[in-house]
Amino acid sequence: xxxxxxxxxxxxxxxxxxxxxxxxxxxxxxxxxxxxxxxxxxxxxxxxxxxxxxxxxxxxxxxxxxxxxxxxxxxxxxxxxxxxxxxxxxxxxxxxxxxxxxxxxxxxxxxxxxxxxxxxxxxxxxxxxxxxxxxxxxxxxxxxxxxxxxxxxxxxxxxxxxxxxxxxxxxxxxxxxxxxxxxxxxxxxxxxxxxxxxxxxxxxxxxxxxxxxxxxxxxxxxxxx
Amino acid sequence: xxxxxxxxxxxxxxxxxxxxxxxxxxxxxxxxxxxxxxxxxxxxxxxxxxxxxxxxxxxxxxxxxxxxxxxxxxxxxxxxxxxxxxxxxxxxxxxxxxxxxxxxxxxxxxxxxxxxxxxxxxxxxxxxxxxxxxxxxxxxxxxxxxxxxxxxxxxxxxxxxxxxxxxxxxxxxxxxxxxxxxxxxxxxxxxxxxxxxxxxxxxxxxxxxxxxxxxxxxxxxxxxx
Numbered sequence: 394x395x396x397x398x399x400x401x402x403x404x405x406x407x408x409x410x411x412x413x414x415x416x417x418x419x420x421x422x423x424x425x426x427x428x429x430x431x432x433x434x435x436x437x438x439x440x441x442x443x444x445x446x447x448x449x450x451x452x453x454x455x456x457x458x459x460x461x462x463x464x465x466x467x468x469x470x471x472x473x474x475x476x477x478x479x480x481x482x483x484x485x486x487x488x489x490x491x492x493x494x495x496x497x498x499x500x501x502x503x504x505x506x507x508x509x510x511x512x513x514x515x516x517x518x519x520x521x522x523x524x525x526x527x528x529x530x531x532x533x534x535x536x537x538x539x540x541x542x543x544x545x546x547x548x549x550x551x552x553x554x555x556x557x558x559x560x561x562x563x564x565x566x567x568x569x570x571x572x573x574x575x576x577x578x579x580x581x582x583x584x585x586x587x588x589x590x591x592x593x594x595x596x597x598x599x600x601x602x603x604x605x606x607x608x609x610x611x612x613x614x615x616x617x618x
Numbered sequence: 619x620x621x622x623x624x625x626x627x628x629x630x631x632x633x634x635x636x637x638x639x640x641x642x643x644x645x646x647x648x649x650x651x652x653x654x655x656x657x658x659x660x661x662x663x664x665x666x667x668x669x670x671x672x673x674x675x676x677x678x679x680x681x682x683x684x685x686x687x688x689x690x691x692x693x694x695x696x697x698x699x700x701x702x703x704x705x706x707x708x709x710x711x712x713x714x715x716x717x718x719x720x721x722x723x724x725x726x727x728x729x730x731x732x733x734x735x736x737x738x739x740x741x742x743x744x745x746x747x748x749x750x751x752x753x754x755x756x757x758x759x760x761x762x763x764x765x766x767x768x769x770x771x772x773x774x775x776x777x778x779x780x781x782x783x784x785x786x787x788x789x790x791x792x793x794x795x796x797x798x799x800x801x802x803x804x805x806x807x808x809x810x811x812x813x814x815x816x817x818x819x820x821x822x823x824x825x826x827x828x829x830x831x832x833x834x835x836x837x838x839x840x841x842x843x
Contacts, residue, residue: 456712461716486695
């Protein structure tokens with residue numbers, strides 16, 4: 394416990410960031426206390442620019458003065474440093490690589506197609522809509538009939554995907570989608586995560602608040618009046 | 619040694635893939651024997667489509683029948699499975715996260731801007747040219763006066779970047795660049811890797827062969843006659 398008391402953990406984040414939510418869930422799973430510093434993404438703070446000069450993005454975890462950037466790298470770091478409880482990865486190297494593959498797939502494919510549902514129009518919107526559903530169906534196939542992606546334990550891939558749940562209302566309304574019809578098992582999994590894991594329910598913001606943010610962004614982009 | 623004899627290791631690759639080169643260097647560092655299967659990227663093999671159905675890309679490492687995709691994930695897997703020699707990551711969690719950050723930066727920023735140097739024209743080419751140089755200078759700053767990125771030992775970030783060396787002639791000619799003038803320390807590092815590491819010199823293809831490939835791609839894209 395002495396070790397814990399000496400540690401200084403600071404998280405630079407923006408409340409609606411799905412990437413930041415991953416880090417918050419990981420820290421909650423590990424029971425790590427930290428100082429939360431909400432960031433203004435329009436007028437970026439000196440601290441954000443200094444700790445992530447390359448990408449200038451949240452989340453940034455600053456551990457004893459050392460900044461770690463990029464959510465997947467931060468979560469792996471958290472798992473390695475606070476390794477006394479709640480392992481986020483399986484021991485088996487192949488299962489670990491498999492979980493990383495799907496988290497990487499979420500970053501490379503699901504994120505952008507989801508974003509396009511409320512920021513694009515016309516053909517680009519339609520292509521993204523199809524891609525978004527395809528991505529979710531692939532993830533649903535990967536989940537299968539398991540409780541969580543890794544089996545009985547909530548772990549890395551669950552925490553990598555569950556933040557998208559807070560954006561589901563945005564995707565449904567602007568993507569003209571019914572996610573429960575499209576992927577019922579995935580929606581059931583999301584409900585399980587929210588109901589059973591305090592690390593998740595305490596982290597994810599209200600869908601209606603996220604929807605309000607998407608609406609205001611659309612107004613800024615000239616997509617809504 | 620008994621364990622090694624039982625293992626079946628297959629690599630699906632394309633000779634000019636910088637991502638595939640990373641995997642080959644990692645396997646060479648670990649002294650792992652494997653069966654190399656060159657892939658046709660136009661007419662993709664059934665084996666490639668079956669082992670990487672999501673991205674349908676090389677490299678794929680098939681270890682005892684289990685496919686692992688995405689070069690960074692494969693390299694981490696290799697380091698974990700063959701952990702008896704040539705560690706590719708430092709023990710320290712922060713140094714490890716730091717190396718992963720820069721490899722991720724190469725994937726997200728350097729790769730595409732480099733590709734644009736021989737596949738784009740006009741403004742897009744000019745923007746990529748500036749971005750490419752900026753990326754290399756950031757990486758040079760990260761290298762500093764060290765022998766390798768991690769210090770005295772060749773490791774993960776070195777093997778993530780060195781494959782780009784085989785494409786330097788392409789970048790110089792189509793980007794109208796003199797890389798030795800732009801980033802002399804980085805060029806000196808690349809020469810050190812090629813001269814001192816057999817895993818690198820045995821893996822990287824001739825620059826002139828890569829240049830021929832870029833030329834033929836430009837003809838296919840209608841950028842050259």
